[in-house]
Amino acid sequence: MEVYSEKKQISKAISLLKSKKGSVGLVPTMGALHRGHLALVERALENNSHVVVSVFVNPTQFDNEDDLEKYPRTLDEDVALLSTLSKERILVYAPTVDDIYEGNTVSEKFDFDGLEFEMEGRFRNGHFDGVGTIVKRLFEIITPNNAYFGEKDFQQLQIIKKLVEKCHIPVNIIGFPIYRESTGLAMSSRNTRLKPEYLEVSPFIHKTLIAAKKRFGTESANKVTEWVKNQFYNHDLLDLEYFIIADTETLKPTKRKSSKKTYRAFIAVYAGDIRLIDNIALN
Numbered sequence: 001m002e003v004y005s006e007k008k009q010i011s012k013a014i015s016l017l018k019s020k021k022g023s024v025g026l027v028p029t030m031g032a033l034h035r036g037h038l039a040l041v042e043r044a045l046e047n048n049s050h051v052v053v054s055v056f057v058n059p060t061q062f063d064n065e066d067d068l069e070k071y072p073r074t075l076d077e078d079v080a081l082l083s084t085l086s087k088e089r090i091l092v093y094a095p096t097v098d099d100i101y102e103g104n105t106v107s108e109k110f111d112f113d114g115l116e117f118e119m120e121g122r123f124r125n126g127h128f129d130g131v132g133t134i135v136k137r138l139f140e141i142i143t144p145n146n147a148y149f150g151e152k153d154f155q156q157l158q159i160i161k162k163l164v165e166k167c168h169i170p171v172n173i174i175g176f177p178i179y180r181e182s183t184g185l186a187m188s189s190r191n192t193r194l195k196p197e198y199l200e201v202s203p204f205i206h207k208t209l210i211a212a213k214k215r216f217g218t219e220s221a222n223k224v225t226e227w228v229k230n231q232f233y234n235h236d237l238l239d240l241e242y243f244i245i246a247d248t249e250t251l252k253p254t255k256r257k258s259s260k261k262t263y264r265a266f267i268a269v270y271a272g273d274i275r276l277i278d279n280i281a282l283n
């Protein structure tokens with residue numbers, strides 16, 4: 001399996017692949033790969049002749065320096081995992097910060113038609129400018145035919161679709177359902193940092209989302225939201241940062257349900273110092 005650290009190298013390799021009429025899929029990651037990432041790569045392998053997996057902890061999307069510093073970096077283990085899927089059809093792009101940002105590690109400024117100001121955007125200053133910057137640069141370097149993103153970061157998925165639309169980038173964006181542990185906990189690289197007592201109770205997040213979905217069938221969005229807040233208010237170890245029921249298109253909080261719209265519930269919870277996010281389709 002080839003591992004590239006420079007954009008000139010990976011661009012040259014992709015040009016050669018495309019000259020042979022092959023299609024290229026991209027799975028952007030920050031490394032510390034888990035079974036959810038592998039499911040994305042497997043889907044990409046089904047649809048493309050070759051798949052590029054980027055492994056890059058992007059500094060401009062972190063608003064917490066401590067979180068950036070502690071984010072797990074496990075490139076050797078990541079490459080070994082990917083090798084179990086294919087050694088010939090997967091290329092790994094693991095650039096340095098300088099290779100991506102060329103000595104100017106700052107975000108571009110984007111207008112995502114307001115999507116960036118909801119939910120995560122309210123709590124993580126500048127986060128989606130950082131996401132837009134790195135994804136746009138990866139698209140420019142890799143020039144993929146298709147790019148694959150997990151729905152655990154549903155807001156990010158919608159923003160990337162908006163990025164492609166507004167910047168006229170010729171790539172097909174494909175979302176993939178949330179991959180979960182057997183306990184229901186959404187798989188995340190951050191799960192490896194959970195202390196045992198928090199790992200034990202964290203499935204409560206998904207159980208609460210399932211219950212909220214059931215309640216949403218007969219109760220108002222406000223009543224469901226208050227119920228969820230009360231569940232976490234009484235929890236000893238998990239601290240709720242937000243629970244929001246939103247329109248899947250605009251991501252704006254829902255005040256009154258409409259049969260013509262689709263809704264999703266979004267949640268962010270602190271398990272100790274580890275921040276976990278999840279979401280669920282409601283209709």
